[in-house]
Amino acid sequence: MSKQILSPLPGTFYSKPAPDQPPFKTVGDTVAPGDVIGLIEVMKSFHEIAADQAGTITAFIADDEEPVMAGQALIELA
Amino acid sequence: MAIKKLLIANRGEIAVRIIRAAQELGIATVQVHSAADADSLAVKMADEAVNIGPPMASKSYLNIANILKAAAETGADAVHPGYGFLAENADFADAVEAAGLIWVGPKGSAIRVMGDKVAARVAAQSAGVPVVPGSDGRIDDPDQARALALKIGFPVMIKAAAGGGGRGIRIAQDIEEFDRLLPQASAEAKAAFGDGGLYMEKVIERARHIEVQILGDGTDVIHCFERECSLQRRRQKVWEEAPSAALPQAMREKLCASAVVLAKAVQYRGAGTLEYLYDDASGAFYFIEMNTRIQVEHPVTEMITGIDLVREMLRIAGGLPLRYSQNDVRLTGHAIEVRICAEDPAQGFKPGPGTISTLKVPGGPGVRFDTMLYQGYTVPPFYDSLLGKLIVWDETRAQAISRMARALGELEVGGLPTTKPLHQALARDAEVQAGQFHTRWLEPWLDQNADRLGEEA
Numbered sequence: 001m002s003k004q005i006l007s008p009l010p011g012t013f014y015s016k017p018a019p020d021q022p023p024f025k026t027v028g029d030t031v032a033p034g035d036v037i038g039l040i041e042v043m044k045s046f047h048e049i050a051a052d053q054a055g056t057i058t059a060f061i062a063d064d065e066e067p068v069m070a071g072q073a074l075i076e077l078a
Numbered sequence: 079m080a081i082k083k084l085l086i087a088n089r090g091e092i093a094v095r096i097i098r099a100a101q102e103l104g105i106a107t108v109q110v111h112s113a114a115d116a117d118s119l120a121v122k123m124a125d126e127a128v129n130i131g132p133p134m135a136s137k138s139y140l141n142i143a144n145i146l147k148a149a150a151e152t153g154a155d156a157v158h159p160g161y162g163f164l165a166e167n168a169d170f171a172d173a174v175e176a177a178g179l180i181w182v183g184p185k186g187s188a189i190r191v192m193g194d195k196v197a198a199r200v201a202a203q204s205a206g207v208p209v210v211p212g213s214d215g216r217i218d219d220p221d222q223a224r225a226l227a228l229k230i231g232f233p234v235m236i237k238a239a240a241g242g243g244g245r246g247i248r249i250a251q252d253i254e255e256f257d258r259l260l261p262q263a264s265a266e267a268k269a270a271f272g273d274g275g276l277y278m279e280k281v282i283e284r285a286r287h288i289e290v291q292i293l294g295d296g297t298d299v300i301h302c303f304e305r306e307c308s309l310q311r312r313r314q315k316v317w318e319e320a321p322s323a324a325l326p327q328a329m330r331e332k333l334c335a336s337a338v339v340l341a342k343a344v345q346y347r348g349a350g351t352l353e354y355l356y357d358d359a360s361g362a363f364y365f366i367e368m369n370t371r372i373q374v375e376h377p378v379t380e381m382i383t384g385i386d387l388v389r390e391m392l393r394i395a396g397g398l399p400l401r402y403s404q405n406d407v408r409l410t411g412h413a414i415e416v417r418i419c420a421e422d423p424a425q426g427f428k429p430g431p432g433t434i435s436t437l438k439v440p441g442g443p444g445v446r447f448d449t450m451l452y453q454g455y456t457v458p459p460f461y462d463s464l465l466g467k468l469i470v471w472d473e474t475r476a477q478a479i480s481r482m483a484r485a486l487g488e489l490e491v492g493g494l495p496t497t498k499p500l501h502q503a504l505a506r507d508a509e510v511q512a513g514q515f516h517t518r519w520l521e522p523w524l525d526q527n528a529d530r531l532g533e534e535a
Binding site: 009010011012041065067 | 132133134429431460461462463
């Protein structure tokens with residue numbers, strides 16, 4: 001069964017630290033608990049989203065600049 | 079040409095406020111909205127609504143092409159930009175007028191002059207309005223910078239001429255520190271922006287933020303007295319008053335007159351605000367910037383003058399001259415506004431969007447609540463956290479604070495955290511009651527009073 005990293009907050013998901021910078025992580029990258037995988041903007045405040053488990057990213061479920069709900073899956077890990 | 083159908087290029091409580099003013103003037107309304115705001119109160123109140131894009135503001139509320147398309151499709155003949163979003167975007171103002179529509183605001187050229195810090199500073203100086211002592215533009219020569227620092231007096235702020243957003247700002251308390259910080263600031267500016275040019279300004283400590291509301295019709299300008307907004311957190315206003323408790327009458331007249339002179343110098347049209355720093359100790363005031371739009375805290379001015387500022391904006395934009403002379407504008411009593419935001423003051427002001435489970439709005443004499451909330455409304459996470467503004471008026475400042483405490487007690491917003499407990503604690507604070515504060519008063523106070531900012535039982 002695949003593992004997922006969920007968004008703890010509702011808001012806008014960003015896969016990059018800034019529009020002109022490369023993404024935090026891409027498909028195929030390995031992540032360790034605590035690694036930042038993206039940002040969620042909630043009411044103009046930005047929150048870093050850290051991985052809560054280790055694995056290799058197999059897919060981004062949420063795209064950059066996409067609205068997300070709290071509890072929605074952002075990334076799939078294997 | 080009077081406005082017949084107004085498009086509101088904004089959202090939230092200010093969209094509701096603008097629709098109300100339009101309805102009273104018999105103007106039809108078109109509310110543009112993002113996909114996340116289809117259920118908003120403004121959409122429900124407006125005569126027509128147009129979806130202009132996805133939730134992200136850059137794809138909807140900042141999307142000039144989609145807004146103009148909505149205006150064309152609905153036959154709107156005017157655009158009110160509210161505050162924030164495109165309200166101070168001169169290119170948008172020009173685009174609205176180029177499309178043959180009425181722009182409810184000043185000319186794009188006035189927005190450009192007053193929106194540029196250096197140009198606004200020059201305009202103020204040539205109108206004889208005092209500005210914060212500093213370098214008039216960039217400074218590259220270290221000897222020249224040192225001489226200027228000694229001339230304007232410490233503390234001195236050094237910032238990158240090419241920078242913005244607080245990046246690379248340093249404050250020197252004396253000349254020794256200045257000599258140490260200047261090369262650092264220049265090197266950092268060069269590294270960050272490819273330009274080592276600096277800008278210097280005297281730091282006005284313990285200053286109050288006082289701003290003057292003006293109304294102009296392109297020829298004449300009147301002021302509607304001042305507001306004081308010294309209680310700020312992270313440069314965001316939290317609690318606003320009119321008039322300022324700190325200003326002697328003679329100083330009030332001088333300050334307000336300076337605002338009129340400056341606004342006249344740019345042939346200002348519409349509602350605008352000139353912001354100043356006011357130094358209690360010396361009685362000096364310094365112009366800092368002009369906001370070329372209606373402001374969040376405009377209701378406190380409406381409460382002490384009886385003038386409906388949004389209505390006047392619509393009348394002026396429709397081509398009518400000012401209908402008040404300066405002598406018609408009277409200051410009566412005292413008004414206070416507090417911003418009710420979806421943030422938890424007990425948890426570092428963590429934002430908390432959610433669904434409004436209960437809503438009890440305060441009433442009674444001298445109380446006004448400007449909000450976009452209704453029971454069952456889900457506050458989206460995509461925009462700022464302002465839920466509403468609680469405004470009170472009373473004969474004196476002390477009575478207005480009592481009335482604010484009473485009104486806050488009646489206000490109930492269920493389903494998400496709000497900043498109500500912060501305002502209740504402020505209303506009880508002896509220094510707030512005495513009007514003893516400045517722009518850097520609130521942040522240390524929040525650190526000291528963190529345990530008192532939870533919801534009351």
